[in-house]
Amino acid sequence: MTPHDPTSRSSDSRPGMSRRKRLWMQLLAVFCGLLSFLTLELLCIAADWGKPDFGEDPFVGFSAIHPLFEKAADGMTWRTAASRKRFFAEDSFDVRKSPEEFRIFVFGGSTVQGNPFSIPTSFPAYLQTALETLHPGKKWKVINCGGVSYASYRLVPIMQECLNYEPDLYVFCEGHNEFLEDVSYSDIRDIPQPLMNSISLLERLRSYRIFRRALNEVSGRNSWTTARPDPRPILSDDVDTLLDHEGGFEVYTRNDDHADSVARHFQRNLYRMAELCRTRDLPLLLIRPPSNLCDCPPFKSQFSDALTADQQEAVRDLLRRSQQIAATDLTAALVLAKDAVALDPRFAASWYELGQLQRAAGQISEAGVSFVRARDEDICPLRMTSALEAVMLSAASELSLPLIDAHALLQSRCPGGIVGENVLVDHVHPSFRGHEDIAEAIAEWMISAGLARESRPTWRPEFRQTCRNHLQSLDNLYFHRGQRHLEILQRWAAGRSGGPPIRKQP
Numbered sequence: 001m002t003p004h005d006p007t008s009r010s011s012d013s014r015p016g017m018s019r020r021k022r023l024w025m026q027l028l029a030v031f032c033g034l035l036s037f038l039t040l041e042l043l044c045i046a047a048d049w050g051k052p053d054f055g056e057d058p059f060v061g062f063s064a065i066h067p068l069f070e071k072a073a074d075g076m077t078w079r080t081a082a083s084r085k086r087f088f089a090e091d092s093f094d095v096r097k098s099p100e101e102f103r104i105f106v107f108g109g110s111t112v113q114g115n116p117f118s119i120p121t122s123f124p125a126y127l128q129t130a131l132e133t134l135h136p137g138k139k140w141k142v143i144n145c146g147g148v149s150y151a152s153y154r155l156v157p158i159m160q161e162c163l164n165y166e167p168d169l170y171v172f173c174e175g176h177n178e179f180l181e182d183v184s185y186s187d188i189r190d191i192p193q194p195l196m197n198s199i200s201l202l203e204r205l206r207s208y209r210i211f212r213r214a215l216n217e218v219s220g221r222n223s224w225t226t227a228r229p230d231p232r233p234i235l236s237d238d239v240d241t242l243l244d245h246e247g248g249f250e251v252y253t254r255n256d257d258h259a260d261s262v263a264r265h266f267q268r269n270l271y272r273m274a275e276l277c278r279t280r281d282l283p284l285l286l287i288r289p290p291s292n293l294c295d296c297p298p299f300k301s302q303f304s305d306a307l308t309a310d311q312q313e314a315v316r317d318l319l320r321r322s323q324q325i326a327a328t329d330l331t332a333a334l335v336l337a338k339d340a341v342a343l344d345p346r347f348a349a350s351w352y353e354l355g356q357l358q359r360a361a362g363q364i365s366e367a368g369v370s371f372v373r374a375r376d377e378d379i380c381p382l383r384m385t386s387a388l389e390a391v392m393l394s395a396a397s398e399l400s401l402p403l404i405d406a407h408a409l410l411q412s413r414c415p416g417g418i419v420g421e422n423v424l425v426d427h428v429h430p431s432f433r434g435h436e437d438i439a440e441a442i443a444e445w446m447i448s449a450g451l452a453r454e455s456r457p458t459w460r461p462e463f464r465q466t467c468r469n470h471l472q473s474l475d476n477l478y479f480h481r482g483q484r485h486l487e488i489l490q491r492w493a494a495g496r497s498g499g500p501p502i503r504k505q506p
Helices: 009-047 123-134 152-165 193-202 206-221 256-278 309-325 330-343 348-360 364-376 386-398 406-411 432-448 459-473 476-493
Strands: 069-071 077-080 092-094 101-108 139-146 169-173 284-288 403-405
Touching (some): 123 139, 123 432, 139 152, 309 330, 330 348, 364 386, 403 406
Antiparallel strands (some): 069 077, 077 092
């Protein structure tokens, strides 16, 4: 065997040693890279570089963001800014927070504000009463940040603002308003969900935020590159819903891609809220808002695109015949309604009619399923859809956030467990008693979370009696205005707001 024999043991062992060395060097390089990255991240944290800007929304931008609160003339009180009173009711709190005060901010839409009435009969106001009743020795302050038609993406900047007011607890109750404005997600919806999740994780790192901002600045300054225009839709500084305009109701058509993007945007906003609170070690309580299922027909039904004109007429005929014989032959009416659903499972009105017949036949469980499907197939979704509900439940689980299911809470007081007009005054807004129930549930959660102490075991009946007395103390004008507002709201939901014509998109 010659020294150069390629089959010799010595020549066979040297390549093996090289491979091991290369592997160790690669592992060492990866370790050094990770160590350098960790060092950079720790340096950014120590120097307070790359702080998150939670006003940034990758889905939408705003022409301007105005503060919700402004100082009163005496400088002693924060109050709702005059420029925001079109959408927010008047509320106020002290500039100087006393050491014994526990300050709660409640964010949401018109449900939080107490519509169709106002703050005095809203669940945040009742929460104040409940807390003062169960623990009168402590100073409680609940601030109502409920904006009419405000979606989650408009509430995140307000949450960021309210961090300046020394909050002790944030409460978020929204999900009905995500489809109200004309938001286009054409440049966003093509991004795969795993990539969106990866970006969300990266944006938690300060070093990544510094790198991203630096790259954006370089791209905008260098002459050899053209800054990419903002792909996000830029919304007005305040809410401008489709239904506020003549012709806005007609704009609503079936668009499953858009609905998916809305759900992804809602998820993103919940994660932004959670991260915002995490940076301040601030508790965040989520509340799933209730929806009227059995006493609210779909606002707009649309046939599937694949249906011919004859098939559409066949669905209408089946529903007409079902309604005509429902009082005399419920079983046959059910068969006709099921045939209509089978012919077009996307037509919301068929599901609602089927649900009513199933309810009349005592098929409560089946009716509940049909009513939910009717809501979800509604082309004008003014109620929180199942997709948005799933996003909220998933976010609560993944982020370990507490959640109160107000829909399930009110459902327990409804015949057959289907939420309707006995607990809601319209499609989404709770009755006075419903607001009391939600407030009591929040107070009970605060006790279990150690945020409140039950110093009076009789606080629940005392709280309810105080609410009764408060309701009776309100003048007739308060209820008259509420009833008038309810009528206006019903016309608005039906697309009859009487507003200016909607502007056509270019």
